Amino acid sequence: MQNKFKTLLAVAAFSLVIASCKKNKEEVNANEVITTVQLQLTPVGGGTMLTYKWEDLDGAGGSSPVIDIITLAPGKTYNTEIVIFDKTKNPTVVTSDEVRKEAIDHRFYFEPAAGSNITVSGLDNDPNGIPLGLKSVWTTGAASTGSIKITLRHYENGGKALADLINSTKSSTDAETMFSTKIQ
Amino acid sequence: MKQHILFVILLTAYTAAFSQNCAIGLSGHVTDSDTRQKLVNATVSLVETGKTIITNEEGDFVFSDLCAGNYTLKITHVNCDTLLRKIVLSKQLHIDVSLPHAVNTLGEVTVTSLKGIQNTGIKKELSGKELEETRGLSLAEALSKMNGVALLQTGATISKPVIHGLHSNRILTINNGVRQEGQQWGNEHAPEVDPFIADNLVVIKGVDELRYGSDAIGGVILVNPKPLRHQPGYYGELNTAYFTNNGEYVFSGMFEQQLKKQPAFSYRLQGTFKQGGNVSTPGYRLNNTGIKEQNFSLTTGWNKKNYNIEAFYSQFRTTVGIFSGSHIGNLTDLRTAIDASQPADIFLGDKTYSIKRPNQDVIHRLFKVKSSFYSGGSKFNVLLAAQYNHRKEYDVQRSSSSNKSAQLNLSILTLSEDVSWDHPKVNNLQGTVAVSSMQQDNSYSGRYFIPNYFATIYGGYWIEKWAKHRWELQGGIRYDFKNIATKRLLFNGAPINNDFNYSTLASSFNTLYKINDDFRVNAGITLANRAPYVNELLSDGIHHGTATYESGDINLKTERSVNIAASLNYSNKAKTFFADITIYNNSINNFIYQQPKPDSPVLTIAGAFPLLKYQQTNALLRGTDITLSYYFFQHLELTSKVSILRAYNRSIDDWLILMPSDRLSNELAYKFKDKGKLTGSYMSAEVATVFKQTRVPSDKYGKQDYKAPPAGYTLLNLNASTTINFSKLPVTFSLGARNILNKRYREYLNSFRYFTDEMGRNISIRVKVPFEKLLH
Numbered sequence: 001m002q003n004k005f006k007t008l009l010a011v012a013a014f015s016l017v018i019a020s021c022k023k024n025k026e027e028v029n030a031n032e033v034i035t036t037v038q039l040q041l042t043p044v045g046g047g048t049m050l051t052y053k054w055e056d057l058d059g060a061g062g063s064s065p066v067i068d069i070i071t072l073a074p075g076k077t078y079n080t081e082i083v084i085f086d087k088t089k090n091p092t093v094v095t096s097d098e099v100r101k102e103a104i105d106h107r108f109y110f111e112p113a114a115g116s117n118i119t120v121s122g123l124d125n126d127p128n129g130i131p132l133g134l135k136s137v138w139t140t141g142a143a144s145t146g147s148i149k150i151t152l153r154h155y156e157n158g159g160k161a162l163a164d165l166i167n168s169t170k171s172s173t174d175a176e177t178m179f180s181t182k183i184q
Numbered sequence: 185m186k187q188h189i190l191f192v193i194l195l196t197a198y199t200a201a202f203s204q205n206c207a208i209g210l211s212g213h214v215t216d217s218d219t220r221q222k223l224v225n226a227t228v229s230l231v232e233t234g235k236t237i238i239t240n241e242e243g244d245f246v247f248s249d250l251c252a253g254n255y256t257l258k259i260t261h262v263n264c265d266t267l268l269r270k271i272v273l274s275k276q277l278h279i280d281v282s283l284p285h286a287v288n289t290l291g292e293v294t295v296t297s298l299k300g301i302q303n304t305g306i307k308k309e310l311s312g313k314e315l316e317e318t319r320g321l322s323l324a325e326a327l328s329k330m331n332g333v334a335l336l337q338t339g340a341t342i343s344k345p346v347i348h349g350l351h352s353n354r355i356l357t358i359n360n361g362v363r364q365e366g367q368q369w370g371n372e373h374a375p376e377v378d379p380f381i382a383d384n385l386v387v388i389k390g391v392d393e394l395r396y397g398s399d400a401i402g403g404v405i406l407v408n409p410k411p412l413r414h415q416p417g418y419y420g421e422l423n424t425a426y427f428t429n430n431g432e433y434v435f436s437g438m439f440e441q442q443l444k445k446q447p448a449f450s451y452r453l454q455g456t457f458k459q460g461g462n463v464s465t466p467g468y469r470l471n472n473t474g475i476k477e478q479n480f481s482l483t484t485g486w487n488k489k490n491y492n493i494e495a496f497y498s499q500f501r502t503t504v505g506i507f508s509g510s511h512i513g514n515l516t517d518l519r520t521a522i523d524a525s526q527p528a529d530i531f532l533g534d535k536t537y538s539i540k541r542p543n544q545d546v547i548h549r550l551f552k553v554k555s556s557f558y559s560g561g562s563k564f565n566v567l568l569a570a571q572y573n574h575r576k577e578y579d580v581q582r583s584s585s586s587n588k589s590a591q592l593n594l595s596i597l598t599l600s601e602d603v604s605w606d607h608p609k610v611n612n613l614q615g616t617v618a619v620s621s622m623q624q625d626n627s628y629s630g631r632y633f634i635p636n637y638f639a640t641i642y643g644g645y646w647i648e649k650w651a652k653h654r655w656e657l658q659g660g661i662r663y664d665f666k667n668i669a670t671k672r673l674l675f676n677g678a679p680i681n682n683d684f685n686y687s688t689l690a691s692s693f694n695t696l697y698k699i700n701d702d703f704r705v706n707a708g709i710t711l712a713n714r715a716p717y718v719n720e721l722l723s724d725g726i727h728h729g730t731a732t733y734e735s736g737d738i739n740l741k742t743e744r745s746v747n748i749a750a751s752l753n754y755s756n757k758a759k760t761f762f763a764d765i766t767i768y769n770n771s772i773n774n775f776i777y778q779q780p781k782p783d784s785p786v787l788t789i790a791g792a793f794p795l796l797k798y799q800q801t802n803a804l805l806r807g808t809d810i811t812l813s814y815y816f817f818q819h820l821e822l823t824s825k826v827s828i829l830r831a832y833n834r835s836i837d838d839w840l841i842l843m844p845s846d847r848l849s850n851e852l853a854y855k856f857k858d859k860g861k862l863t864g865s866y867m868s869a870e871v872a873t874v875f876k877q878t879r880v881p882s883d884k885y886g887k888q889d890y891k892a893p894p895a896g897y898t899l900l901n902l903n904a905s906t907t908i909n910f911s912k913l914p915v916t917f918s919l920g921a922r923n924i925l926n927k928r929y930r931e932y933l934n935s936f937r938y939f940t941d942e943m944g945r946n947i948s949i950r951v952k953v954p955f956e957k958l959l960h
Contacts, residue, residue: 034789060726060733060788098582105582151791156580157471157508159530167520169528172580173513176791 033059034095036085037150037177039070041078041138050078054177057087070148070181072118078138080120082108082150084175100134105155106174108133109166116146116181130162144183151176206251206858210271212279214243214259223261223283231256232864252909253863254916254954259283268410270419272956274912279958281415304656304696305390305708306403306749306766308332313866315384317903317920319950320425320434320458323357323379327405330387331825332766332809334844337934338372340430340463340943341475341504342544345375346933347387348768349805349829349843350402353717354743356393357405360496362552363396365598365624366573369634369719371935375405376500376548376573378479380423380436380456383410389749389768390708391692394645394662395618398690399714401745401772412452412485412494416444416959421952429946430473431537432460444959448487455480461537462505465941466928468532472505474539493555500548505539507531510939511580514791518731522891522938545576545590561608565618571598579631593629598622615648626718634719635672635680641665656696658708664688666715670722682722686715686742702757707750716740720776720798726788733786733793734778740800745772760815767808775803777833777840782886801835805843819856825849830879838881841888845877845896845932856906863914865906873898877932894937897929918950 038053050072056065072078086093099106103126110120110133122137153171164170210230214223222243229236230247232255237245250273257269259281267283308330310318318326324343328335334346344351352371357364359377366376379385386406393400413419418441425434440452458477462469481498509531512518521527552569576590604618622641628634643664650657665687672680694708723736749768755761778796785792807829814822827847831840853868876896881888905918926945930937 037789054789056789060790060793061724061735061786065787065789102582154513154580154582155530156511157530159528167516169509169521169524170530172511172517173790175789176514176516177789 033086033088034084034175035059035087037152037175038083038085039150039179040081040083041070041072042080043073044077044079052179054179055087059088067177067179070179072138072140072181072183074117074140074143074183076140078140080136080138082134082136084152096134099152100132103132103134104128104130104160105158107131107153107155107160107164107171108136109149109151109153110136111149111151111166112181113147113149115144116148117141117144117183118146118148118181120148126160128160130160140183142183144181146181147178148181149176149178206249208250208252208273208276210247210250210255210273210277210279212245212257212281214239214245214261215280215282226259226261226283229258231258251858251863252861253858253907253914257281267414269415270954270956272912272914272954274909274914279415303388303390303392304658304706305388305392305692305694305710306751306768307390308387309384310386311384313905315382316905316916316918316950316952318379319423319436319952320427320432320948321379323375323377323385323407326379327385327387330385331811332807332827333387334827334847334933335931336371336842337931337936339470339473339507339510339934339936339940341460341473342372342374344371344373345405346844347403347405348770348807349831349840350770353399354402354714355405356396356400356403357407358396359407359550360409360498360552361554361567362550362569362571363600364548364550365571365596365600365622366546366548367575367594367596369717372506372544373575374504376502376546377407378456378477378481378498378500379407380438380479381409381454381481381498382407384408389747390694390710391647391649391658391660393710393712394647394660394690394692395616398643398662398664398688398712400690401712401714401743401747401770409452409483412450412483412487413440413442414450414487416442416447417957418442419954419956421954423950423952425948425950427460427946427948429943430460430463431535432458432475434458449485450487451482451484453480453482459537462534463943466926466944467941468526469535470507470509470527470940471531471534472508472540472543474505474537476503476537476539477501490559491555491557493553496550496552496554498550500546502544502546503539504544504546506542506544507936507940508540508542508580510936511542512731514788515731515785515793516791518890518938526941527939541578541580543578545578546574548573563606565602565604565606567600567602567604569598569600571600572596573598590630592631592633594626594634595628596624596626598624612652613648613650615646617644617646619644631725632672633723633725635670635682635722637668637670637718639666639668641667654698657694658696659691659693661691662689664690668715668718668721670718672722682738684715684721684738688713688715688742702755704753705750706752708748710745710747710749712745712747714743714745716742716776723798726793727796731793732780732796733788734796735798737798740776740798741774743772743774743776743800745770747771762811762813764811765808766810768806770805772803772805774800775833775840776800777803780886780888801833803840804830804832804834805840806830819854821853821855823849823851823853825851833881836885838884839879841881842933843877843879845879845893846875848873848875861909863907863909864916865904867904868902870901870903871898872901874931891938893932894930897927897931899923899927899929900925913953913955916950916952918948918952920948920950922946922948 036055041050052068052070054067084095112118119139123131123133124135126132152175154174155171159170214226226239228245239245252274255271259267324345327333327345335343336346337343357375367373389403393404420439423436436456438454442450456479460475463473479500483496485494509527549572554567557564574595577592579591600622602620606616620643624639627636645662647660668684670682690712692710696706698704721736721738723734747770751766754763779799781795810826812824831843833840849872851870856865877893902921907914907916928941
């Protein structure tokens with residue numbers, strides 16, 4: 001009889017485990033996902049601010065990203081600011097604010113393709129005086145078509161130094177966006 | 185040459201040990217636990233010494249002239265179950281032993297005294313001295329001591345066993361009788377089992393694998409604790425270990441007792457604490473490679489003449505750091521990391537135990553109740569088990585980020601029920617008929633890798649074993665029906681539901697023929713079918729460790745394996761030469777593997793990731809394991825092991841990726857005579873060679889790997905152990921040294937071969953203190 005009792009006890013324990021089983025939650029994308037890299041270019045000497053973005057709202061895989069073509073006027077200078085969003089969160093997370101807070105662990109690299117006739121200079125610095133790149137100055141040359149690659153590198157363990165190249169093994173890539181460019 | 189000199193020095197040190205006379209007597213009285221009658225003609229042997237005595241008319245036996253130490257007493261009788269009992273001998277000792285009556289042999293005169301018939305297919309076992317040498321290592325590392333078992337690793341701290349080229353969901357791990365249901369599908373998901381639970385570790389292929397599932401294409405690993413205590417009194421054991429490479433220390437304790445006033449009740453408590461710091465390669469130390477483990481278990485048993493019940497609860501918990509230099513942003517980063525000769529200094533040099541992001545935190549709880557009832561020669565077993573596995577993976581994140589939770593959260597709850605009937609023995613035929621079912625609920629939060637799902641399995645099996653004279657025949661069949669209902673709850677989207685049904689059949693047949701007492705041959709064929717696992721069907725996401733984008737395929741069919749294996753065991757009459765040879769030919773249709781698609785990278789905001797797509801092919805894995813040992817004289821033994829595997833992708837006439845290369849090991853062991861207070865002393869030196877894997881997929885369908893396989897390597901490993909008998913306590917001291925020459929090398933089956941060298945020299949010191957009290 002006793003064994004039957006114990007078996008019953010075990011079954012009861014089982015039911016308890018099942019009952020305590022929690023409900024499934026809605027998917028959350030990886031925190032720190034970056035959906036949008038947005039460029040805000042303000043022409044020096046007046047003119048409306050131009051906005052171009054590289055956006056992949058559903059993250060890796062799924063539908064293809066939407067990539068604007070950067071169209072600029074020849075022979076002009078633009079004060080450029082980068083804003084990064086995570087639009088999978090509600091409210092939208094402005095990731096570039098976090099990057100600014102951790103300026104000493106981040107760095108943007110700008111790589112215009114040859115013949116694109118875009119020069120990027122005047123990168124803002126982090127508190128240690130090492131380039132950050134959230135703000136930069138773009139100068140355009142003659143009319144052309146080309147591309148520019150903008151890469152955000154993250155120095156997770158610190159150690160960011162002036163001489164670090166884009167492929168420094170101290171850092172890893174947070175964002176790597178390739179825009180087509182047109183100067184007309 | 186260096187190693188030879190060291191060997192001689194250690195040898196001399198050992199022989200110069202102090203002395204004491206070995207004149208302790210051990211006497212005992214054997215009774216049948218059911219009839220309470222004395223047992224005449226029971227065979228009593230002391231396993232360590234090889235001494236064997238038959239009990240006299242009074243059921244008594246006497247051993248004399250024994251040295252103090254730890255012994256295993258093995259008692260067998262035609263009508264009874266074999267009893268193994270550990271004893272600690274420090275002074276004259278008398279013990280009373282009662283042997284449980286074997287149900288299958290009730291009232292019969294039989295030729296076999298074994299309890300049940302062993303699995304006669306492929307069987308490899310790790311116990312005793314060999315198991316002791318692995319104390320403090322992970323389950324997979326311990327298993328890799330067996331010939332034919334390799335390791336699939338993610339750095340030095342995450343490893344899983346590979347049996348004859350197969351791993352993960354193709355291997356079933358049976359933890360104390362229960363099929364382990366964790367997150368076994370990932371290459372960086374190690375088995376969640378504390379090896380200190382085990383009294384022996386066994387790998388089987390053949391008829392007995394049908395007890396656990398129809399999907400054991402690669403075999404079954406049994407983690408067997410020793411049976412609960414039969415005799416009144418208590419026994420306990422303390423194990424400690426220290427490893428120099430990463431400053432790892434391990435404490436493990438076990439205490440078991442049977443109360444004299446309540447002879448039906450016995451229990452065992454067991455616990456392990458382990459902590460290791462950052463791992464050092466010969467040239468540099470890798471940051472964030474620490475490990476921490478806290479495990480415990482409780483077993484209680486109630487043992488009566490007609491039934492017994494055992495309840496078991498265990499908890500395994502581990503936190504493992506993932507080397508920061510292996511966290512890769514995208515394909516460009518991976519290439520840069522691979523091209524560097526060593527990781528950037530920023531990831532090196534910390535000597536600490538602290539674990540930062542990225543890391544894994546895994547907890548596994550198991551509760552089981554097993555009951556057996558005896559009636560009219562039959563035995564009925566009911567096994568109920570509940571398991572809960574929770575895996576959290578923490579990624580690198582910005583330190584200002586407010587969200588401190590895990591990026592990947594997987595939890596899986598599994599309930600299983602098994603009812604089996606061991607039918608009475610008829611005409612040398614023993615068998616089991618059983619039905620089983622399982623319910624599994626998997627849920628995730630955070631980053632998507634596999635969906636939520638609810639799976640149910642219904643199955644049944646029938647196994648028969650027949651033994652007579654020189655022959656043993658075994659056969660069995662199993663059927664399972666599996667339903668998987670998956671649900672992916674998209675952010676900002678409608679849920680994606682899928683429903684899968686699989687019927688899987690397995691069967692096995694095996695023949696053993698004993699040519700004579702020293703020569704056995706064995707041959708068998710096993711059919712197994714494995715339903716695709718959820719990750720193979722529906723995974724979809726970035727795998728950071730390897731900078732790949734993995735994508736499943738919902739149209740995958742079940743994998744079907746036909747494995748033909750044969751083995752040969754031989755020893756010469758003088759017992760100075762032993763040979764154990766296994767050959768196998770495992771033909772797997774619809775073999776599921778990941779095919780790199782170099783032409784279609786997945787574009788993400790963090791750059792491009794190469795795509796890996798789950799695909800099916802027809803595969804053939806064939807190979808051999810050879811173990812030979814030879815005694816030059818009584819105390820000096822040479823053991824050679826060879827393991828060879830050829831794994832073909834038959835559909836495209838190519839090799840399969842990520843298969844173990846050929847291995848060869850030679851071990852020379854010297855066993856010292858017991859002398860004075862020292863018993864069971866030995867030392868051994870092993871030269872282990874792993875050859876370069878040259879059989880990898882060609883690039884005819886695009887690039888298949890980022891880096892060519894690393895060169896082969898040879899390691900020198902040492903082991904030494906002795907038991908010193910301090911008045912009442914026989915304390916065992918062991919010394920182990922792995923990679924004693926501090927060789928720099930990389931292993932093909934370690935995904936970190938892209939980034940770092942393997943662990944350098946690692947010297948371990950172990951102390952084992954057993955204690956026992958007998959009540960009469």
